[in-house]
Amino acid sequence: TLKALGDAAALMAEAKYEAFLDASNQLYYQVQASYYPLYELNEWKQIERENIELLQSFKTIANAKFENNNGTMVDVLRVDIMLKDAVTNLSILNKKEKPLLIRFNNLLNRGDEEPVSVIDSLSIEALQENFRKDSLLTNNPVLTKLELKVRASETNEKVAYKQGLPKFGVGLDYVMVDERTNVELPDNGQNALMPMVSVSIPVFRSKYKAAVKEAQLMKENYMLQKEEHTNVLISSYEMTWFEIQQQRELLTLYDQQIQESNQALNLLFTAYGNSGKEFEEVLRMQQQLLKYEKMKATAEVHYQIAVAKVNYLTAKTY
Numbered sequence: 001t002l003k004a005l006g007d008a009a010a011l012m013a014e015a016k017y018e019a020f021l022d023a024s025n026q027l028y029y030q031v032q033a034s035y036y037p038l039y040e041l042n043e044w045k046q047i048e049r050e051n052i053e054l055l056q057s058f059k060t061i062a063n064a065k066f067e068n069n070n071g072t073m074v075d076v077l078r079v080d081i082m083l084k085d086a087v088t089n090l091s092i093l094n095k096k097e098k099p100l101l102i103r104f105n106n107l108l109n110r111g112d113e114e115p116v117s118v119i120d121s122l123s124i125e126a127l128q129e130n131f132r133k134d135s136l137l138t139n140n141p142v143l144t145k146l147e148l149k150v151r152a153s154e155t156n157e158k159v160a161y162k163q164g165l166p167k168f169g170v171g172l173d174y175v176m177v178d179e180r181t182n183v184e185l186p187d188n189g190q191n192a193l194m195p196m197v198s199v200s201i202p203v204f205r206s207k208y209k210a211a212v213k214e215a216q217l218m219k220e221n222y223m224l225q226k227e228e229h230t231n232v233l234i235s236s237y238e239m240t241w242f243e244i245q246q247q248r249e250l251l252t253l254y255d256q257q258i259q260e261s262n263q264a265l266n267l268l269f270t271a272y273g274n275s276g277k278e279f280e281e282v283l284r285m286q287q288q289l290l291k292y293e294k295m296k297a298t299a300e301v302h303y304q305i306a307v308a309k310v311n312y313l314t315a316k317t318y
Contacts, residue, residue, distance in 0.1 A: 001159060001162045001163060004155055004158045004159045004162060005159055007155045008152050008155040008156050008159060011148050011149070011151050011152035011155060012148070012149070012152050014148050015145045015146075015148040015149050015152065016145075018141040018142070018144045018145035018148065019141070019142075019145050021141040021315075022140075022141035022142050022145070022315075025141065025312050025315055025316075026312060027107070028308075028311075028312070029308050029309060029311070029312035030107055031104070031107050031108065032304070032305065032308040033305050033308060033309075034100070034103050034104045034107055035104060035116075035118075036122075036301040036304050036305055036308075037100055037301060038097075038100050038101070038104065038116060038118045039118050039119060039122065039297075039300075039301060040297050040298055040300075040301040041093060041096060041097055041100060042118050043294075043297035043300075044093055044294055044297060045090060045093045045094070047290060047293045047294055047297070048086055048089055048090040048093060048290075049090065051086050051286070051290050052083065052086045052087060052090065054286065055079055055082055055083040055086055055286070056083065058079045058282070058283070058286075059076065059079045059080060059083060061273075062075040062076045062078075062079050062279060063076055071279065075279040075280075078279070078280060078283055079279075079283060082283060082287070101114075101116055104116060122300045122301075122303075122304055124248070124251060124300065124303060127244065127307070130241070131241070131244075131310060132310060132311070132314040132316065133237060133241075133314070135314040135315065135316070136233055136234070136237055136313060136314050137230060137233065137234075139314065139315040140229075140233060140313070140314070140315050141315055142229055143226060143229060143230065143233075146222050146223075146225050146226035146229065147226060149218075149222040150219055150222045150223055150226070153215050153216075153218040153219035153222060154215075154219060156211075156215040156218070157212055157215035157216055157219070159215075160208055160211035160212040160214075160215055161208070161212055163202075163208055163211070164202050164205055164208030164209070164211075164212075165202075166199065166200065166201045166202070167198075167199070167200040168197075168198070168199055168200075169196075169197070169198035169199075169200075170195075170196070170197055170198075171195075171196040171197075171198070172193070172194070172195055172196065173192075173193075173194040173195075173196055174191065174192070174193050174194075175191060175192040175193075175194070176191050177190060177191050177192060233313060236309075236313055237310065237313050237314075240306050240309045240310050240313065241310065243302065243303075243306040244303060244306045244307060244310070247299045247300075247302050247303035247306065248303065250295070250299045251296060251299050251300065251303065254292050254293075254295055254296035254299060255296070257292045258289065258292045258293060258296065261285060261288055261289040261292060262289060264285050265282065265285045265286060265289055268281050268282045268285055269282050
């Protein structure tokens with residue numbers, strides 16, 4: 001009975017260690033998922049600053065053309081409106097940095113004002129098909145934890161069964177006796193040695209039967225939890241892998257769109273410089289380019305977070 005109790009306790013201790021490993025892996029994922037938005041924010045701020053500089057140059061050119069009667073005041077007002085939007089957007093992005101930094105530093109148990117070094121670029125690595133999928137169900141700490149709990153429940157069932165069995169005891173009792181001087185007795189002062197045999201028969205067996213049933217139900221519960229978590233892991237992996245593929249395709253698209261938008265913008269600006277017309281098209285194309293640049297930065301971040309989630313789901317050790 002004692003050995004079975006020890007085995008059950010050891011299995012539950014192993015299960016708690018697996019829970020610790022999962023919490024550690026989850027923390028790594030949360031740190032990464034909180035770090036990459038800082039990169040996205042920095043990219044958006046840089047894009048917005050470049051946009052402001054470009055719009056300011058556009059405004060200067062539009063003013064010059066208006067003064068030379070080669071443009072209209074509407075062009076100046078249009079670029080001025082867009083410039084104010086850009087300045088406001090940059091101000092909002094600057095204010096967004098503080099809560100992102102606090103969230104990241106809190107995960108690392110650091111002060112809110114601790115500086116964070118953010119990388120300048122992200123590398124998008126080509127991943128093979130079904131990346132790390134073979135590790136999905138073999139190395140996952142949660143599945144291992146539940147399997148250990150199943151085994152612990154089986155051992156607890158044995159413990160409950162054994163506790164309901166009769167118990168036999170064999171012992172030896174030794175009593176030291178002082179010699180009495182005031183009386184004469186046979187074997188006066190002789191120590192007593194008594195062999196002992198004990199038998200304990202459990203009369204009320206309902207509690208032991210209930211303990212066995214409880215262990216069986218706990219085993220069934222852990223088995224169902226393991227099955228459910230297996231299904232969750234598989235579906236989460238497939239959705240995350242789809243996210244990775246989606247962001248890779250979007251990154252390819254945005255690279256092409258940025259390149260072609262730059263070419264179109266240069267052509268439109270050249271035409272505007274010659275004729276002073278269609279300045280609205282120049283501004284529209286500039287905003288289109290701005291949108292694609294921001295969307296690319298966001299896609300890079302979503303890609304990295306999805307890769308980090310796959311590493312968490314497959315219990316990659318860092």
